[in-house]
Amino acid sequence: MSAAQVTVDPDLCIGSAECVRILPSGFQIDESRGVSVPQPAVSAAVLELLADVVRSCPTGAVRVVDAQGNAL
Amino acid sequence: MSDDGLLTEFTATIEFDTYEDIRAALFDPNLSRSFDKRSYEEGNIRSGIVSIAHGAVHRARRRVENTQFRADVLRLYERDLFPRVMNELLDVLIDRERVDLFPIGEMLSVVLAARRAGIEYDAASLDDLRTLVRHVDAFSQGSAILDAKDPDAVRALVRATYAEFERDFVRPAWATRAALIERARRGELSEEELPHDILTILLLHRDDPQMALEDDARIVREVATYLQGGTHTSAQTLVNALDLVFETGDEYPRTIDRIVSDTLFAQRVVQETLRLRPTTPKMKRRAEADTEVAGRKIPKDAVVVLDVVAANRDQRLFGADPERFDPDRTIDGSVQRWGLSFGGGPHQCPGRAVGGGFPVPADFSAEDDHVFGLVALELQAVARRGVRPDETAAPERDLRTARFTRWLHYPVRFTSLPGARPVEDDLRRALG
Numbered sequence: 001m002s003a004a005q006v007t008v009d010p011d012l013c014i015g016s017a018e019c020v021r022i023l024p025s026g027f028q029i030d031e032s033r034g035v036s037v038p039q040p041a042v043s044a045a046v047l048e049l050l051a052d053v054v055r056s057c058p059t060g061a062v063r064v065v066d067a068q069g070n071a072l
Numbered sequence: 073m074s075d076d077g078l079l080t081e082f083t084a085t086i087e088f089d090t091y092e093d094i095r096a097a098l099f100d101p102n103l104s105r106s107f108d109k110r111s112y113e114e115g116n117i118r119s120g121i122v123s124i125a126h127g128a129v130h131r132a133r134r135r136v137e138n139t140q141f142r143a144d145v146l147r148l149y150e151r152d153l154f155p156r157v158m159n160e161l162l163d164v165l166i167d168r169e170r171v172d173l174f175p176i177g178e179m180l181s182v183v184l185a186a187r188r189a190g191i192e193y194d195a196a197s198l199d200d201l202r203t204l205v206r207h208v209d210a211f212s213q214g215s216a217i218l219d220a221k222d223p224d225a226v227r228a229l230v231r232a233t234y235a236e237f238e239r240d241f242v243r244p245a246w247a248t249r250a251a252l253i254e255r256a257r258r259g260e261l262s263e264e265e266l267p268h269d270i271l272t273i274l275l276l277h278r279d280d281p282q283m284a285l286e287d288d289a290r291i292v293r294e295v296a297t298y299l300q301g302g303t304h305t306s307a308q309t310l311v312n313a314l315d316l317v318f319e320t321g322d323e324y325p326r327t328i329d330r331i332v333s334d335t336l337f338a339q340r341v342v343q344e345t346l347r348l349r350p351t352t353p354k355m356k357r358r359a360e361a362d363t364e365v366a367g368r369k370i371p372k373d374a375v376v377v378l379d380v381v382a383a384n385r386d387q388r389l390f391g392a393d394p395e396r397f398d399p400d401r402t403i404d405g406s407v408q409r410w411g412l413s414f415g416g417g418p419h420q421c422p423g424r425a426v427g428g429g430f431p432v433p434a435d436f437s438a439e440d441d442h443v444f445g446l447v448a449l450e451l452q453a454v455a456r457r458g459v460r461p462d463e464t465a466a467p468e469r470d471l472r473t474a475r476f477t478r479w480l481h482y483p484v485r486f487t488s489l490p491g492a493r494p495v496e497d498d499l500r501r502a503l504g
Contacts (some may be wrong), residue, residue: 014135014138016138
């Protein structure tokens with residue numbers, strides 16, 4: 001469990017949905033805007049998966065800060 | 073830059089050849105794919121397409137177009153539509169012991185690429201499929217124009233092909249979709265009932281000024297881009313995969329047997345092939361402004377060359393023998409098995425999961441919702457039909473481009489042939 005702060009920059013996101021593939025309970029695509037929106041469950045996701053999300057996002061739109069305040 | 077907007081002289085040429093540096097370059101917002109700023113009328117055959125768009129227009133297009141690559145759509149294609157279409161087509165196309173595999177790979181891939189792009193064709197007509205493959209070949213030369221040996225000839229070919237493609241395939245589909253969209257706007261249909269394809273969503277969103285689609289011809293070129301992208305890489309990867317398998321000499325029958333019995337292994341063969349034989353061995357970017365990547369200063373209007381072949385053979389990431397074809401190699405989960413062959417950053421290939429599937433988990437296990445990718449299914453299907461090298465005919469590379477991973481012809485033998493079947497009935501049942 002991570003208690004991480006997770007944000008998606010809607011100006012950068014292009015709706016590739018890599019985050020949804022890796023963490024389907026943590027992200028959803030808002031199809032009206034074509035961008036990803038973090039869901040409440042995301043803050044409880046394991047850090048390893050969140051790191052995978054950050055690495056896989058093609059635009060660097062996902063930002064994760066762990067409980068100690070460190071950006072992944 | 074030349075006076076007419078085509079960048080041919082650069083302030084500097086800067087090359088990167090390590091995985092981390094190339095990845096950093098792919099994410100740099102100051103590096104674009106726009107080498108030709110001219111309009112279509114002035115000679116830029118790729119004017120306005122998503123592949124070379126930059127900034128806000130690129131983001132707006134991708135947000136809309138990425139909807140056609142959602143996981144549920146990929147699963148529908150992979151589990152329902154494609155196996156049926158593929159097997160029916162293979163039964164028709166493998167009609168003798170010795171055949172050329174490359175056009176067969178193109179025919180298999182173009183069926184679903186056309187469906188995703190949103191064009192209409194006669195589902196019972198091999199001639200229509202062959203025409204589409206011919207168009208894809210022209211568009212593929214256009215997409216590789218930076219590496220073309222005769223760019224002016226490519227421009228002329230692509231312009232003529234756009235006109236034919238628009239007349240025969242796009243306009244009929246456009247009329248159908250425009251009428252359906254009009255009905256949806258009148259409340260007679262829900263948007264869910266509209267076709268799910270690139271042409272439809274472009275027509276639905278073309279009034280958004282950020283999409284920059286006011287010109288009809290841009291929509292035609294965008295649809296052509298998706299048709300080409302969905303066909304060419306898959307067909308080349310299928311052939312490259314078999315070429316690498318056959319290169320293992322006495323080992324290849326065992327590898328073919330594993331492909332037949334294990335779809336996840338077939339997928340690893342495909343992803344290993346993508347790593348060793350990237351469709352674009354050297355990607356190029358243009359500096360829109362002064363920038364810095366991996367500590368190196370890059371002046372405005374420099375060309376940045378990204379040596380993907382070298383990065384994909386980095387021993388630190390892919391092991392001590394990165395040149396070897398080894399679908400079972402151990403790779404850290406933070407690195408994709410295909411390396412950087414699908415690019416990265418905002419221009420990462422939108423169809424990467426269509427052809428290559430989802431990343432293969434490090435422990436070689438697959439969840440029920442895993443997507444294996446269409447090329448793995450194609451590879452498995454030809455393996456099941458007993459594909460073998462054809463010792464009597466030599467494969468022929470595509471020498472019209474400097475990209476060494478491209479083929480024109482790849483003769484193979486098949487040991488298992490279907491009985492003679494009526495072509496039109498087969499295709500109508502499969503595609504209709």
